[in-house]
Amino acid sequence: MDKVLKVISENGLVIFSKSTCCLCYAVNILFQELGVRPCVYEIDQDPEGKEIEKALMRMGCDAPIPAVFINGNLVGSTNEVMSLHLSGSLIQLLKPYLQTLT
Numbered sequence: 816m817d818k819v820l821k822v823i824s825e826n827g828l829v830i831f832s833k834s835t836c837c838l839c840y841a842v843n844i845l846f847q848e849l850g851v852r853p854c855v856y857e858i859d860q861d862p863e864g865k866e867i868e869k870a871l872m873r874m875g876c877d878a879p880i881p882a883v884f885i886n887g888n889l890v891g892s893t894n895e896v897m898s899l900h901l902s903g904s905l906i907q908l909l910k911p912y913l914q915t916l917t
Contacts, residue, residue, distance in 0.1 A: 816870040818863060823884050826854035828912045831871055831882040833859040838893045839881040845900065851912040853883075885909065 823829055830846070830853045832839035846853050858864040858880065868879040875889055876882045883890040885908045890896060899905035 816873070818861075819867055819870045819874070822854065822856050823887055827886055828853040828909070829884045830855045831867065831880055831884075832857055833880050835859065836880055842881045842883065842893055842896050845896070846909070849900075849906060849909060850914050851909050852914065853912075886911070 819831070822831075828846070828851060830839065830843055832843065832855050834857050843853065843855055858867045861867060871879045871882045874882075876892060878892040881892055881896075883892070883896050890899065890908070896905065899908065
Protein backbone atom coordinates (compact mmCIF):
# COMPACT_ATOMS: atom_id res chain seq x y z
CA MET A 816 0.00 0.00 0.00
CA ASP A 817 2.88 2.37 0.76
CA LYS A 818 4.20 2.11 -2.80
CA VAL A 819 0.77 2.92 -4.25
CA LEU A 820 0.34 5.93 -1.97
CA LYS A 821 3.84 7.16 -2.81
CA VAL A 822 3.22 7.01 -6.57
CA ILE A 823 -0.14 8.77 -6.17
CA SER A 824 1.30 11.51 -3.96
CA GLU A 825 4.21 12.19 -6.33
CA ASN A 826 2.11 12.35 -9.52
CA GLY A 827 -1.08 14.27 -10.21
CA LEU A 828 -2.31 11.86 -12.85
CA VAL A 829 -1.60 8.13 -12.47
CA ILE A 830 -2.72 5.02 -14.31
CA PHE A 831 -1.85 1.72 -12.65
CA SER A 832 -1.62 -0.60 -15.61
CA LYS A 833 -0.36 -3.89 -17.00
CA SER A 834 1.64 -3.84 -20.20
CA THR A 835 -0.49 -6.65 -21.69
CA CYS A 836 -3.91 -5.17 -20.83
CA CYS A 837 -5.88 -3.81 -23.79
CA LEU A 838 -8.21 -1.76 -21.54
CA CYS A 839 -5.20 -0.12 -19.90
CA TYR A 840 -3.85 0.69 -23.34
CA ALA A 841 -7.19 2.21 -24.39
CA VAL A 842 -7.36 4.46 -21.31
CA ASN A 843 -3.75 5.55 -21.80
CA ILE A 844 -4.39 6.41 -25.47
CA LEU A 845 -7.55 8.33 -24.54
CA PHE A 846 -5.56 10.46 -22.10
CA GLN A 847 -2.84 11.08 -24.66
CA GLU A 848 -5.44 12.12 -27.25
CA LEU A 849 -6.96 14.51 -24.71
CA GLY A 850 -3.52 16.11 -24.35
CA VAL A 851 -2.34 14.78 -20.99
CA ARG A 852 0.61 12.62 -20.10
CA PRO A 853 -0.22 10.41 -17.15
CA CYS A 854 2.30 8.59 -15.05
CA VAL A 855 1.72 5.00 -16.19
CA TYR A 856 2.83 2.53 -13.53
CA GLU A 857 3.11 -0.94 -15.06
CA ILE A 858 2.46 -3.24 -12.12
CA ASP A 859 3.44 -6.34 -14.09
CA GLN A 860 6.96 -4.89 -14.28
CA ASP A 861 7.17 -4.63 -10.48
CA PRO A 862 8.11 -7.68 -8.36
CA GLU A 863 5.46 -6.51 -5.86
CA GLY A 864 2.77 -6.36 -8.55
CA LYS A 865 0.37 -8.78 -6.85
CA GLU A 866 0.56 -6.77 -3.61
CA ILE A 867 -0.07 -3.57 -5.56
CA GLU A 868 -3.18 -5.15 -7.12
CA LYS A 869 -4.45 -6.13 -3.68
CA ALA A 870 -3.78 -2.62 -2.36
CA LEU A 871 -5.71 -1.08 -5.26
CA MET A 872 -8.66 -3.37 -4.53
CA ARG A 873 -8.57 -2.36 -0.85
CA MET A 874 -8.61 1.29 -1.94
CA GLY A 875 -11.91 0.73 -3.74
CA CYS A 876 -11.00 -0.29 -7.28
CA ASP A 877 -13.62 -2.70 -8.60
CA ALA A 878 -11.11 -3.97 -11.12
CA PRO A 879 -7.47 -3.62 -10.10
CA ILE A 880 -6.40 -2.32 -13.49
CA PRO A 881 -6.52 0.11 -15.02
CA ALA A 882 -6.81 2.14 -11.84
CA VAL A 883 -6.90 5.87 -12.56
CA PHE A 884 -6.10 8.52 -9.97
CA ILE A 885 -6.46 12.23 -10.63
CA ASN A 886 -5.11 14.68 -8.09
CA GLY A 887 -4.78 11.90 -5.52
CA ASN A 888 -8.39 10.76 -5.91
CA LEU A 889 -9.48 7.41 -7.26
CA VAL A 890 -11.49 7.93 -10.43
CA GLY A 891 -11.90 4.23 -11.12
CA SER A 892 -11.30 1.83 -13.93
CA THR A 893 -12.23 1.82 -17.61
CA ASN A 894 -16.01 2.10 -17.13
CA GLU A 895 -15.76 5.11 -14.84
CA VAL A 896 -13.20 6.87 -17.04
CA MET A 897 -15.24 6.31 -20.21
CA SER A 898 -18.46 7.43 -18.50
CA LEU A 899 -16.78 10.64 -17.37
CA HIS A 900 -15.41 11.16 -20.88
CA LEU A 901 -18.77 10.63 -22.56
CA SER A 902 -20.48 13.03 -20.13
CA GLY A 903 -17.83 15.69 -20.74
CA SER A 904 -16.67 15.66 -17.12
CA LEU A 905 -13.30 14.00 -17.66
CA ILE A 906 -11.76 16.98 -19.46
CA GLN A 907 -12.69 19.20 -16.49
CA LEU A 908 -10.79 16.89 -14.13
CA LEU A 909 -7.81 16.84 -16.50
CA LYS A 910 -7.56 20.61 -17.05
CA PRO A 911 -4.61 21.11 -14.68
CA TYR A 912 -2.67 18.44 -16.59
CA LEU A 913 -3.36 19.51 -20.17
CA GLN A 914 -0.21 20.04 -22.21
CA THR A 915 0.08 23.46 -23.76
CA LEU A 916 0.74 23.13 -27.45
CA THR A 917 3.15 25.66 -28.92
